[in-house]
Amino acid sequence: MSNVHTGELLNFQDYSPEHNERTARIDVEAVHTNQYNNSNISNQNYSFDETPGAVPEAETQPQSNHNFWTIEYYQKYFDVQTSEVVERIISSVLPQKVSRNYFDEKIKGKPDLYGPIWISLTLIFTIAVSGNIASYLQNVNKAVHWRYDFHLVSYAATAIVCYVWLVPLALWGVLKWTTLPDGQDEIETQTSNSPTMISLFCLYGYSLSIYIPVAIFWTIQISWLQWLFVLMAAFVSGAVLIFWLLPALKKSKYFYILVGSILAFHFLLATGFMLYFFHGPNAVSAPGVPVTPSVATIAP
Amino acid sequence: MNTFDSKYDMYPAGDVGVIEGEMNIPGRGPSSGDNMEFNTLDEPIKETFMRDLRAVGNKFYHVLIPREKTSLLKEWDLWGPLLLCTLMATILQGSAERADNSNDGGPEFAEVFVIVWIGAAVVTINSKLLGGNISFFQSVCVLGYCLFPVALALIICRIILFSAQNTFLFFLRLVISMIGFIWATFAATKFLGDSQPEGKKALAVYPICLFYFILSWLVVSHSNV
Numbered sequence: 001m002s003n004v005h006t007g008e009l010l011n012f013q014d015y016s017p018e019h020n021e022r023t024a025r026i027d028v029e030a031v032h033t034n035q036y037n038n039s040n041i042s043n044q045n046y047s048f049d050e051t052p053g054a055v056p057e058a059e060t061q062p063q064s065n066h067n068f069w070t071i072e073y074y075q076k077y078f079d080v081q082t083s084e085v086v087e088r089i090i091s092s093v094l095p096q097k098v099s100r101n102y103f104d105e106k107i108k109g110k111p112d113l114y115g116p117i118w119i120s121l122t123l124i125f126t127i128a129v130s131g132n133i134a135s136y137l138q139n140v141n142k143a144v145h146w147r148y149d150f151h152l153v154s155y156a157a158t159a160i161v162c163y164v165w166l167v168p169l170a171l172w173g174v175l176k177w178t179t180l181p182d183g184q185d186e187i188e189t190q191t192s193n194s195p196t197m198i199s200l201f202c203l204y205g206y207s208l209s210i211y212i213p214v215a216i217f218w219t220i221q222i223s224w225l226q227w228l229f230v231l232m233a234a235f236v237s238g239a240v241l242i243f244w245l246l247p248a249l250k251k252s253k254y255f256y257i258l259v260g261s262i263l264a265f266h267f268l269l270a271t272g273f274m275l276y277f278f279h280g281p282n283a284v285s286a287p288g289v290p291v292t293p294s295v296a297t298i299a300p
Numbered sequence: 301m302n303t304f305d306s307k308y309d310m311y312p313a314g315d316v317g318v319i320e321g322e323m324n325i326p327g328r329g330p331s332s333g334d335n336m337e338f339n340t341l342d343e344p345i346k347e348t349f350m351r352d353l354r355a356v357g358n359k360f361y362h363v364l365i366p367r368e369k370t371s372l373l374k375e376w377d378l379w380g381p382l383l384l385c386t387l388m389a390t391i392l393q394g395s396a397e398r399a400d401n402s403n404d405g406g407p408e409f410a411e412v413f414v415i416v417w418i419g420a421a422v423v424t425i426n427s428k429l430l431g432g433n434i435s436f437f438q439s440v441c442v443l444g445y446c447l448f449p450v451a452l453a454l455i456i457c458r459i460i461l462f463s464a465q466n467t468f469l470f471f472l473r474l475v476i477s478m479i480g481f482i483w484a485t486f487a488a489t490k491f492l493g494d495s496q497p498e499g500k501k502a503l504a505v506y507p508i509c510l511f512y513f514i515l516s517w518l519v520v521s522h523s524n525v
Contacts, residue, residue: 071428078429082502114430118507125514132521148521149405150394 077113092206103244111198116205126215128152131277134219168200207237218278230270238266366487381444385416423507434495446488453480454519481516
């Protein structure tokens with residue numbers, strides 16, 4: 001077996017004499033899907049036996065084969081259908097529409113990054129656009145020549161990207177290191193241990209989806225209505241977050257602190273958005289966000 | 301037959317799947333396109349230039365009337381997107397003088413540039429990640445060329461801005477950029493929509509919509525008289 005002349009074996013010109021194509025190509029995918037007798041190989045004058053050892057190996061390979069830097073590595077986080085994305089958005093607003101252990105079964109098992117990324121981007125631009133409309137409506141009766149401010153995009157992007165990445169990261173760390181060891185039943189801890197980082201990103205990304213319609217409604221310049229939307233949006237999506245994370249949170253030593261801080265961060269985000277981008281000129285600026293000259297000129 | 305069997309026995313039984321490779325014979329065959337056949341060494345530079353320009357113009361035409369699906373996908377180039385992007389960035393850029401009160405809050409030249417190119421790249425990477433079978437630059441080329449309706453809307457809005465502004469003219473600009481947005485999205489969807497598997501089409505089309513929506517928002521908001 002070792003003394004096979006490799007040059008003789010790899011001599012492709014002998015094998016396909018009737019193909020006039022200038023490009024000869026061996027389709028590796030075709031080998032993976034067990035179609036040995038397709039057009040490239042079938043007119044060679046021998047045929048392979050079924051090789052049962054090769055096929056299961058080829059099927060298990062794509063899970064672990066891909067390098068971190070290739071695009072195929074990330075494809076598993078984008079392997080969602082349209083209906084799944086819609087269902088996940090619904091589950092982040094109305095959890096009673098889906099089954100009770102939807103998070104454990106679906107999101108934890110197959111977290112996606114499509115939803116979080118595009119919901120965040122949509123929210124960034126929705127806030128920038130409707131923030132501009134709001135500032136136009138604030139100045140519509142004044143003599144000021146109103147101009148739009150493109151740079152709201154940058155501020156919204158900074159806030160949202162920080163929120164979507166840093167808060168789940170912190171939560172993941174806290175859950176990992178403060179979870180009490182559950183001595184009684186080892187099997188249960190095996191199945192429902194603390195959620196992975198990616199599934200937390202996924203959950204937080206989808207929980208922002210309620211802010212997209214709310215950001216459009218925030219353009220209505222009635223103060224109590226704006227505050228009502230803040231309370232409603234933050235409460236609904238915060239409560240849904242807590243609802244899905246409840247099994248994991250219960251195991252932590254600092255259950256109440258964690259629940260409180262998740263809700264507090266959600267309220268802080270909503271309040272910050274509303275005050276900074278949508279509220280009238282008599283409002284104070286959002287906590288932690290410095291007043292820049294552009295905002296001062298927009299809302300004189 | 302006997303010799304062949306003995307040769308076949310020498311094949312290792314299991315690892316058939318590891319053979320991998322591609323064989324190319326350099327140089328194009330006569331069937332792969334007759335316009336590539338002629339010699340371009342001794343032609344005047346004007347002809348070379350005009351031929352490329354005609355190819356770009358032809359692609360613009362196909363964006364405006366998106367009937368043939370494969371017309372933009374055959375040979376990609378980035379000249380058209382570069383032209384459109386530079387034009388849009390030049391018109392859209394705001395003045396950078398923030399010290400006095402004449403700040404017009406528009407994007408900088410580079411910001412428009414970054415939005416167009418990074419945006420097209422992100423949309424393309426998204427469709428690759430979803431499993432679409434299209435090459436990176438083909439998709440960037442199509443997305444760039446499909447900016448043409450948006451750029452047209454921008455030019456028309458720019459002309460409208462020369463007259464004194466009132467509410468009617470604002471709504472006219474709004475309608476024009478809406479038409480540009482819908483046109484661009486329609487064309488890009490027509491060219492790129494088929495590259496996605498069924499059930500994921502909406503996931504790939506939504507980022508395209510968002511991309512053109514952002515640019516149309518810039519067009520309608522631009523009021524730097």
